[in-house]
Amino acid sequence: MSAHVLYPGCLISRRYPGFEAAARFVAKKLGMELVDREGFTCCPDPVWLRSARQDLWLRMAARNLAVAAGQNGDAGSLVALCNGCFETLNTALHLLKTDQKQREQVARFLESQGQTLSTCLQVKHLVQVVYETLGPEELKKHLVRPLEGLTLATHPGCHLTRPSDIARFDDPLNPRALDELVEALGARVLDYPTKSQCCGLPVFVTDRELSLSLAAEKIRAVAQADGLVVTCPSCFQQFETVQMLDRSLPRVPVFYYFELLALALGADPGEIGLDQHRIKADAVLARLGHAKSSAHGVSGARGTKPN
Amino acid sequence: MAVRIDPEFRRLVRERLRDLDFNQCYQCGKCAASCPVFHRSPELLNPRKIIHMAAIGVREVLTQPPLWRCTTCYECVEQCPQTVNFVDLVVALRNLAYEMGMAPRGVQEEVETVLKQGFVYPLTGRIRQVRQRLGLPPAASDLEGVLQTLREVAS
Incomplete structure (x- = not known):
């Protein structure tokens, strides 16, 4: 199987680290390479942050996508361990691909952070990866x-x-x-x-x-x-x-x-x-x-x- | 209770939510039938009613509790014959309420927490220990730069 960038999420990494250990154990046993990236924030929360400030929510999510894509923008997929992270990152990706106005605003924000908007990767839940690639x-x-x-x-x-x-x-x-x-x-x-x-x-x-x-x-x-x-x-x-x-x-x-x-x-x-x-x-x-x-x-x- | 239509609020909703097709709603109520909260009690949340209030311009839609009881489960979105995205409508109305200072306190606190630490959950000493015992990489990284910019966007 090909390499996937791991998005550990905040609830798992900060409250249920055992889930992260289990996911890493499984990936290793199934021969799936999970790549770690430095600098992710909260995905962020698809319900309340998005409900309060959709603009901030989209910027943070887009930044996480940029961090995942890395310097060369060559990441194939970003793998979430949580349904909420999966929803946020995937919905943000969808918006960035389909809404030109928001895309331009977000791109400017990322440039101010020295990052480049990246919409070429796919967002997957680890359950989905296991189901689709192994079954x-x-x-x-x-x-x-x-x-x-x-x-x-x-x-x-x-x-x-x-x-x-x-x-x-x-x-x-x-x-x-x-x-x-x-x-x-x-x-x-x-x-x-x-x-x-x-x-x-x-x-x-x-x-x-x-x-x-x-x-x-x-x-x-x-x-x-x-x-x-x-x-x-x-x-x-x-x-x-x-x-x-x-x-x-x-x-x-x-x-x-x-x-x-x-x-x-x-x-x-x-x-x-x-x-x-x-x-x-x-x-x-x-x-x-x-x-x-x-x-x-x-x-x-x-x-x-x-x- | 008498329903008061506020033309100014109606204009605001039409302008700010113009990308959402909720005016396509023909009030069939399939959203309510598929809503787990409506099933507990129609008084708690009736998606059909929220759509109607937004469409005709009833300002109370922002302040009454039902708007804040949608779990965003998307059951209704999957079943709407008119492809109205009720969750997108809820998100847009909640953003409007937040902007006007009408969001519940807990929602405001979450935004403050995320802007302060970059995450909803803090990284405690106990969790650092557990991570170490489980052989996991450290979870912390320096996010002050990006958080500073986000705080500027927020204010």
């Missing part, structure tokens, strides 16, 4: 420790597939790719009617009760599953937070897809930071034959507050 069948051949016996529910998250004219991945109203990628790991996938529904995190800032009720509804819908699989750290945060705040909810450990893929490719839970989860995944890990990850534990994990 579920090929992925199976790499597994050393399949997740047999587990029933998992998936939450692809809104911005992995929507808006479909920009995301250009999977079916936006009946997403299947994540299900296929989870099934490829040897787990059974639990189907449920609200699979494509939002986790509610975006409105946590403006209507906390509504936000949490959307998440709670989904947790109740997947109560029979051994875990809920997400592709976005914001959805992950939301599904853990609602379970921390509402003790009446069933306990459903939440997994970032690449944590599970890393385990299936032979990772030790400690080396991908699985001990950092607030909703402990120990029961699931024990069923997969992993001893409790205390040997790698980091003190302070319990101090992570829900927010």
